[in-house]
Amino acid sequence: xxxxxxxxxxxxxxxxxxxxxxxxxxxxxxxxxxxxxxxxxxxxxxxxxxxxxxxxxxxxxxxxxxxxxxxxxxxxxxxxxxxxxxxxxxxxxxxxxxxxxxxxxxxxxxxxxxxxxxxxxxxxxxxxxxxxxxxxxxxxxxxxxxxxxxxxxxxxxxxxxxxxxxxxxxxxxxxxxxxxxxxxxxxxxxxxxxxxxxxxxxxxxxxxxxxxxxxxxxxxxxxxxxxxxxxxxxxxxxxxxxxxxxxxxxxxxxxxxxxxxxxxxxxxxxxxxxxxxxxxxxxxxxxxxxxxxxxxxxxxxxxxxxxxxxxxxxxxxxxxxxxxx
Amino acid sequence: xxxxxxxxxxxxxxxxxxxxxxxxxxxxxxxxxxxxxxxxxxxxxxxxxxxxxxxxxxxxxxxxxxxxxxxxxxxxxxxxxxxxxxxxxxxxxxxxxxxxxxxxxxxxxxxxxxxxxxxxxxxxxxxxxxxxxxxxxxxxxxxxxxxxxxxxxxxxxxxxxxxxxxxxxxxxxxxxxxxxxxxxxxxxxxxxxxxxxxxxxxxxxxxxxxxxxxxxxxxxxxxxxxxxxxxxxxxxxxxxxxxxxxxxxxxxxxxxxxxxxxxxxxxxxxxxxxxxxxxxxxxxxxxxxx
Amino acid sequence: xxxxxxxxxxxxxxxxxxxxxxxxxxxxxxxxxxxxxxxxxxxxxxxxxxxxxxxxxxxxxxxxxxxxxxxxxxxxxxxxxxxxxxxxxxxxxxxxxxxxxxxxxxxxxxxxxxxxxxxxxxxxxxxxxxxxxxxxxxxxxxxxxxxxxxxxxxxxxxxxxxxxxxxxxxxxxxxxxxxxxxxxxxxxxxxxxxxxxxxxxxxxxxxxxxxxxxxxxxxxxxxxxxxxxxxxxxxxxxxxxxxxxxxxxxxxxxxxxxx
Numbered sequence: 001x002x003x004x005x006x007x008x009x010x011x012x013x014x015x016x017x018x019x020x021x022x023x024x025x026x027x028x029x030x031x032x033x034x035x036x037x038x039x040x041x042x043x044x045x046x047x048x049x050x051x052x053x054x055x056x057x058x059x060x061x062x063x064x065x066x067x068x069x070x071x072x073x074x075x076x077x078x079x080x081x082x083x084x085x086x087x088x089x090x091x092x093x094x095x096x097x098x099x100x101x102x103x104x105x106x107x108x109x110x111x112x113x114x115x116x117x118x119x120x121x122x123x124x125x126x127x128x129x130x131x132x133x134x135x136x137x138x139x140x141x142x143x144x145x146x147x148x149x150x151x152x153x154x155x156x157x158x159x160x161x162x163x164x165x166x167x168x169x170x171x172x173x174x175x176x177x178x179x180x181x182x183x184x185x186x187x188x189x190x191x192x193x194x195x196x197x198x199x200x201x202x203x204x205x206x207x208x209x210x211x212x213x214x215x216x217x218x219x220x221x222x223x224x225x226x227x228x229x230x231x232x233x234x235x236x237x238x239x240x241x242x243x244x245x246x247x248x249x250x251x252x253x254x255x256x257x258x259x260x261x262x263x264x265x266x267x268x269x270x271x272x273x274x275x276x277x278x279x280x281x282x283x284x285x286x287x288x289x290x291x292x293x294x295x296x297x298x299x300x301x302x303x304x305x306x307x308x309x310x311x312x313x314x315x316x317x318x319x320x321x322x323x324x325x
Numbered sequence: 326x327x328x329x330x331x332x333x334x335x336x337x338x339x340x341x342x343x344x345x346x347x348x349x350x351x352x353x354x355x356x357x358x359x360x361x362x363x364x365x366x367x368x369x370x371x372x373x374x375x376x377x378x379x380x381x382x383x384x385x386x387x388x389x390x391x392x393x394x395x396x397x398x399x400x401x402x403x404x405x406x407x408x409x410x411x412x413x414x415x416x417x418x419x420x421x422x423x424x425x426x427x428x429x430x431x432x433x434x435x436x437x438x439x440x441x442x443x444x445x446x447x448x449x450x451x452x453x454x455x456x457x458x459x460x461x462x463x464x465x466x467x468x469x470x471x472x473x474x475x476x477x478x479x480x481x482x483x484x485x486x487x488x489x490x491x492x493x494x495x496x497x498x499x500x501x502x503x504x505x506x507x508x509x510x511x512x513x514x515x516x517x518x519x520x521x522x523x524x525x526x527x528x529x530x531x532x533x534x535x536x537x538x539x540x541x542x543x544x545x546x547x548x549x550x551x552x553x554x555x556x557x558x559x560x561x562x563x564x565x566x567x568x569x570x571x572x573x574x575x576x577x578x579x580x581x582x583x584x585x586x587x588x589x590x591x592x593x594x595x596x597x598x599x600x601x602x603x604x605x606x607x608x609x610x611x612x613x614x615x
Numbered sequence: 616x617x618x619x620x621x622x623x624x625x626x627x628x629x630x631x632x633x634x635x636x637x638x639x640x641x642x643x644x645x646x647x648x649x650x651x652x653x654x655x656x657x658x659x660x661x662x663x664x665x666x667x668x669x670x671x672x673x674x675x676x677x678x679x680x681x682x683x684x685x686x687x688x689x690x691x692x693x694x695x696x697x698x699x700x701x702x703x704x705x706x707x708x709x710x711x712x713x714x715x716x717x718x719x720x721x722x723x724x725x726x727x728x729x730x731x732x733x734x735x736x737x738x739x740x741x742x743x744x745x746x747x748x749x750x751x752x753x754x755x756x757x758x759x760x761x762x763x764x765x766x767x768x769x770x771x772x773x774x775x776x777x778x779x780x781x782x783x784x785x786x787x788x789x790x791x792x793x794x795x796x797x798x799x800x801x802x803x804x805x806x807x808x809x810x811x812x813x814x815x816x817x818x819x820x821x822x823x824x825x826x827x828x829x830x831x832x833x834x835x836x837x838x839x840x841x842x843x844x845x846x847x848x849x850x851x852x853x854x855x856x857x858x859x860x861x862x863x864x865x866x867x868x869x870x871x872x873x874x
Contacts, residue, residue: 056417056418056421116597116600116601119600119601119604120600120601120604121604122417123354123358123360123417123421124555124600124604126360126421127360127551127555127596127600128596128597128600130548130551131548131551131552131592131593131594131596131597132593132597134548134589134590134593135590135593135594135597138587138589138590138593139590142587185733186731189730189731189733189737190727190730190731192741193725193730193737193741194720194723194725194730194740194744195725195727195730196730197713197716197717197720198717198720200706200709200717201706201717201720204706204707204708204709205704205705205706205707207668207688207700207704208700208704208705208706208780209689209717210687210688210689210692211666211688211692211697211698211699211700211781211784212692212697212717212718212720212721212780212781212783212784213689213690213692213693213720213721213784214689214717214720215687215689215690216687216689222727226727226731252544253429256425256429259422259425263422293437295433295434295436295437296433296437298429298430298432298433299429299430299433299434299437301426301429302425302426302427302428302429302430302431302433303426303430304426305422305423305425305426305429306408306423306426306427306430309412309419309422309423309426310411310423313415313419
């Protein structure tokens, strides 16, 4: 692919995506695209941590959920008793501020995970990351005073910005598309830079990387923080689009979905999570149209994952680009 | 004081099962270096097999139990042969992903087969509990503890006193040297996975009748198993045994004195805290299994 | 010439044994010093202890006047002490150019925030780094292979790439662990010439090597390690005749035979 053609192709693709709400009449499909878009943002963020920095983090949905809850709570306002006699009251804030709070909260937990990743390696880190999500989920279920537990936070206000309310589907679609494009650009900048090279170097050959001065903690934490903040943004978008958030958002199955998207699309590539996200975001709809039970769907996913690992271990995107190379 | 004793007794039964789960996982994790996400599903499988045998086929409870365990061993061997053989030498991400795929497929197959409704399994024990002074304990729980201890003992003997066990220990210590000395690594892997899966199925077959069987029961069991492995250190049977009982005790006391809603979080918190201070587990002994 | 590196009474335990016992030596600025010794003498262990990959039980390592005890390996590199590895160590999944770009990590100044926000100086620095990387590749003779995958390079070129990566980090002291092991005689000869060029750049070199011809040909001084201890320290000519060295390599009988 010539260097000249790439920007034109990208512009065409973006133009096509922008145009969809104008001609797609089906509100349900638009909803599917919006949710898929949100998942793609989360998958791109996971790709940074899993695909580039090589951290086997299986707790990614924790960042997504923390972003969703934090943003929802700040936009609704909350009251919680922290110690006997000390009640914390936060008044409802404008949604854009709440979303930033969500991203900040997610980023902070990313910092925490990043520091752990430095100490705890390999398969142990996998276990820690899963445990972390479960603890967060159980807190969300049990700390009813703050999160309403299983009864969910509802009536979450939609985003209002520049005098415009993002209530209807087309508006949310463009919002998600905008954030997705911005996320893609951010990751691209990071990957083609000194910081991105440092992360990849650490993942590929850590002793060699440190021998030329690359600080392990600094870059693992950076990868985790950027990744978590982006996932938190996706979570915040989700909270103010769907406008209900309950502890099920932390279920392991959603982390698995993101992992499947990244791995089948191609970890460590920019296009991988997008391709994987489109496939696994839209596939359920195709299967549902064919009247296949949800359990059977998941069996298909499971088998698909195994097959991809066997036959396309690098994922779909590298398999396609290698042919062209 | 009586309450403490009661909690302690309750913890014993759970501890025995956690130990079984943990031992199975620590062997697989330690010898094969595989993060076995299907472990919970084997636990559920054991429970469902008991349901099928006792409630649907009318098999006697005491015959169904070893049968269910044997079926678990067989399923484990099958999984290893079909899924993991091809991946010999692949990196840990790859096997992990295959295991996740298998876990999803298995759990949903179980859901399809048995539906989401919880199934109860009747036992031949008297309903009235055994009363010892100020504490009481149900007969079926005593049975679970006794069988669990027997199985732990059998596994320990298998690993430490048999030729197969010696080969497994050699593979754990140094795979390449073991292969050079004639150990058939492929067979050892199959045996290890089958054994580990059998222990998980045993846990499910024992606890299923005490509680109920439902499709996602394996997830929590797997999480407890991982916590036990972290507590006890990779490859250590005594460690996993001790870890199982410690976890059960922490859970029981936490649920009793702190809050029952966070009971299951205890295990996870324990994992995180321990790994923060000892990144390779509490009793990590890297040199030997057994 | 002042010592750029001083090792004092180093004691290193490895797997329960004392791999290095009471090792003291110094490397003088601008020289090429070779560390020799029979297999298992502890040479790579010494490297690892000096550069922070292994913790020493006792003793001090002082580089440019600074005690390296407890300092992270990446920080030691930032101070100007860069080492290569005994087993071929490159970033196999990246191109040769990318490998050297990684080596240039310390020479770049892009901060994460600037990168994410797309500040123009980042792109400028990237171009600058690329041309510097090409220069380094040209120095080791690999510029024509810059876009090739590192793992696909022939063995000798991979070893050259390793040196290129280390050089990119602008070391004051370059520690090479068996750089020519596995190379054929002509590759070894051209590497020896390269070493002279490196030294001409003002870089001090500490070398672990088995190839005696190379050791005698490039070194200003030689230190011999045997069973964790330094047994000889002098010029190549002195070392060659040293009875302790001969005994360590060839055994007691040879020493008696040689007289």
